[in-house]
């Protein structure tokens with residue numbers, strides 16, 4: 001009887017382990033976009049997890065304007081608006097290229113899209129390419145491969161430019 | 164740009180040394196390790212400031228090279244004609260105590276300064292340089308001492324001149340004044356290559372070597388695309404499975420890259436200090452901004468000077484309008500495997516195909 005109970009318990013624990021793992025990986029930072037009628041884009045990054053994360057700042061709002069990390073499309077024509085900022089060729093990723101996101105931290109950055117996009121009056125869809133994050137235990141001094149990253153997508157937002 | 168040197172390291176021929184001293188104050192001495200330079204060589208000068216007073220003197224850092232050259236510190240002439248300073252002028256607040264460095268009685272301090280990026284040295288000429296700064300605020304944040312120095316007529320630091328011969332790059336356009344309107348020095352070579360953002364002699368020569376390599380790479384890429392079979396491993400490694408329309412796009416991209424490199428008025432800027440190789444504004448052909456990783460890159464091979472110029476040229480919307488979809492060789496290879504349509508839009512994929520390292524057929 002006791003043996004049976006023990007075996008059952010063990011079985012239950014084994015069943016629970018993968019579930020617990022899945023829950024852990026589901027907890028990751030989240031982000032949000034909001035744009036106003038002047039073409040100011042607010043990017044909010046929230047780390048509501050219990051762990052530190054590292055954000056690769058390449059091709060994120062922290063890299064303005066040395067890469068094209070935003071796509072803006074005119075809603076009616078679906079026409080992509082030309083990016084007029086710079087594109088940089090980079091050396092290998094190093095520790096300085098990461099932004100540390102402490103547990104329960106909140107980061108906000110505002111960009112003036114009119115600096116690098118010619119925006120006339122109208123409705124636009126604004127989206128961001130996926131953020132690349134590394135969990136707390138990653139070794140930032142080692143070069144990271146695409147496979148090492150955990151990707152986080154920001155939901156796209158709408159923008160109504162009024163002149 | 165400049166650093167404090169251990170004086171014992173600087174052993175130089177006395178004929179190349181010049182020495183200037185005021186009755187009382189700071190003496191400046193210039194030392195150069197050679198008296199003749201070619202157009203690929205940087206012109207290094209060591210400035211030594213010595214306090215000849217019996218008491219400590221404070222000197223305004225801005226007028227030394229303590230934190231890089233932030234003001235015109237030299238008088239430079241080429242065959243007797245004065246050369247304009249091209250470097251930074253900082254707009255500043257009034258100096259405070261922390262802007263001064265203190266030299267004890269008899270103490271010396273030395274800095275290394277590279278001059279070809281700070282003064283127009285494109286002309287072949289005999290150059291004469293001297294350290295020449297003056298400012299009412301030069302010596303002390305203490306008004307009493309400033310008045311005393313003014314009364315003694317000590318208002319600056321001046322060295323004797325040092326001279327050297329320089330075989331310049333001889334930009335076209337007469338009198339080596341540089342391309343009109345750039346305002347930051349440089350000039351245009353007879354091949355129509357312009358430099359802006361204070362490129363030193365060695366930087367100009369690195370860029371020209373990288374450009375020559377890029378032209379070879381572009382020609383080789385076009386040759387391969389014109390003659391190789393559709394089973395080319397070189398093609399499939401960087402651009403994925405064969406498909407005639409994608410192959411044609413890549414061919415068009417490389418023929419535009421090659422003609423841009425050979426026929427368009429390229430401008431290279433050296434002012435970027437970031438850890439990038441280079442950057443461009445795709446909407447602003449044909450200007451490429453070279454950054455710090457470029458200078459240490461090899462001429463050819465993976466992530467080389469030549470390849471960087473291919474990469475950047477491919478970004479211009481009037482050339483191939485490529486994007487940075489992924490960075491690096493392994494990223495570009497997996498992009499070719501998983502998404503050939505994106506690979507033919509990716510700047511690094513073009514660069515690695517052109518660099519062809521390792522060599523593939």
Ligand SMILES: [Zn+2]
Pocket residue numbers: 087088089474475478486487510511
């Ligand atoms: Zn690029």
